[in-house]
Amino acid sequence: MRGTTSNMKLRRLIIFLFILLLIQCSNNYIENQGGRLVNFAHLENLTETIHLNGQPCDIIHIYSEHPDYHWVDAAEEGISCVDDVARAAVVYLRYFEMTDIDSILLKAKRLLSFVLFMQAEDGEFYNFIDSNHQINKTYRTSKKSFDFWAARGYWVIGLGYRIFKDKNDDYAAKLKNAFLKCKMPIKKNLEFYKQYVEINGRNYPLWLINKYGSDATATLLLGLNEFFKIEKDEELEEYASQFVEGIIEMQVEDGSVYPGAFLSWQDIWHAWGNAQTQALASLGKTLKRPEFIQAAQKEADQYYSNLLSQGLIREWQLGRENEAQRFPQIAYGIRCMSLGLLRLCEATRNEDYAKLAGLAASWFMGNNAAKTQMYDSNTGRCFDGIVDSSRVNFNSGAESTIEALYAVIEITNHPIASKYFYFKTSNVDSLRDESGSLLFQ
Numbered sequence: 001m002r003g004t005t006s007n008m009k010l011r012r013l014i015i016f017l018f019i020l021l022l023i024q025c026s027n028n029y030i031e032n033q034g035g036r037l038v039n040f041a042h043l044e045n046l047t048e049t050i051h052l053n054g055q056p057c058d059i060i061h062i063y064s065e066h067p068d069y070h071w072v073d074a075a076e077e078g079i080s081c082v083d084d085v086a087r088a089a090v091v092y093l094r095y096f097e098m099t100d101i102d103s104i105l106l107k108a109k110r111l112l113s114f115v116l117f118m119q120a121e122d123g124e125f126y127n128f129i130d131s132n133h134q135i136n137k138t139y140r141t142s143k144k145s146f147d148f149w150a151a152r153g154y155w156v157i158g159l160g161y162r163i164f165k166d167k168n169d170d171y172a173a174k175l176k177n178a179f180l181k182c183k184m185p186i187k188k189n190l191e192f193y194k195q196y197v198e199i200n201g202r203n204y205p206l207w208l209i210n211k212y213g214s215d216a217t218a219t220l221l222l223g224l225n226e227f228f229k230i231e232k233d234e235e236l237e238e239y240a241s242q243f244v245e246g247i248i249e250m251q252v253e254d255g256s257v258y259p260g261a262f263l264s265w266q267d268i269w270h271a272w273g274n275a276q277t278q279a280l281a282s283l284g285k286t287l288k289r290p291e292f293i294q295a296a297q298k299e300a301d302q303y304y305s306n307l308l309s310q311g312l313i314r315e316w317q318l319g320r321e322n323e324a325q326r327f328p329q330i331a332y333g334i335r336c337m338s339l340g341l342l343r344l345c346e347a348t349r350n351e352d353y354a355k356l357a358g359l360a361a362s363w364f365m366g367n368n369a370a371k372t373q374m375y376d377s378n379t380g381r382c383f384d385g386i387v388d389s390s391r392v393n394f395n396s397g398a399e400s401t402i403e404a405l406y407a408v409i410e411i412t413n414h415p416i417a418s419k420y421f422y423f424k425t426s427n428v429d430s431l432r433d434e435s436g437s438l439l440f441q
Helices: 004-020 026-031 041-045 082-099 102-117 148-164 169-180 183-190 214-228 234-249 276-287 290-310 331-348 351-365 398-412
Strands: 047-052 055-060 063-065 070-072 196-199 202-205 268-270 315-317 385-388 391-393
Touching: 004 290, 041 047, 041 398, 047 102, 055 082, 055 102, 063 398, 082 102, 082 148, 082 398, 102 148, 102 169, 148 169, 148 214, 183 234, 202 234, 214 234, 214 276, 234 276, 234 290, 276 290, 276 331, 290 331, 290 351, 331 351, 331 398, 351 398
Parallel strands: none
Antiparallel strands: 047 055, 063 070, 196 202, 268 315, 385 391
């Protein structure tokens, strides 16, 4: 499925990294099997039950600051948002699939109630509510639109529909009806299918979310994928294929500094939210579309291999790659890479991807530039980021907490990836040859 050069590069990276690996603490690995690493305590501390339209639902407070980790609201935005509530519900639903604990499913349902409340009749979403539990309809990160928060809303509704279909027919029907509303805003986007704009000498597709937001579009595809797992819809499958076509147009060409990377936006790659490999590998497997998987493999083999060998990067701009920013590094970026690799393992049955997924996720356990354990299983907190090689942001907001839990749940549930979750690599400088060149560029 992959080219010979790409295959050899991945194999060389695997062998070379494993030569440098040291086990951090085998006792921790043994003690934390069976899900004991997963601790929802801090997420539950961020959770509040409120009533909307007379119905109970749960919200997630946005920020939580060191040292006492109290709630902190976003001044102009509000106290809670679809962005965080939807991703928390995804985590609970996935954990329920692995454990079959009814109380976990109930938590997910209460979060889903908030997501459904924030959906408009035209299929778009609002994002924030204020302290009076009123929808913020005016601020730029909350106005009704088909934006990142809408993509996350459809992700969890699609996943919820798949899981509740065998649990509660009436509720599943409600979720299905809400999910199919996505067709309205999707059709508006796809009115621009095959239209492009030239920016700095490169053509960008105009039919993705926010024109060329391949990151947000990938999140939407994760929701479509969950729906397709249990229900065939030829119209939506065609829409998904057209979105994938646009995402592949955003993939950096061979011969570039970072070939294979999926640009997040015009001329920009950033780690946070870049779930294109996770989405394309998942959708390719579900729809039996090998070309989707091949595009995901290209990013993993050519770009992720660079990140894992030379050190993580936060952001860079096309044509100015020499000015790439390494920091801050956050959980949201690590989840996208580690679970993208994990989904590739499932789609290709190549266990090397699971090994790399575990290594990427080992960032949470201290295999990072700051040599700091970012996720604490005793409290359920994940610190908000690595500021630089000597400083950590010890706050623990909703995004970091949820993204860490998502990665931990998925990685530790996989028999191969979990074995590499506690490993540490030596200094990345040792991955250079005598001339100073990186061995895996």
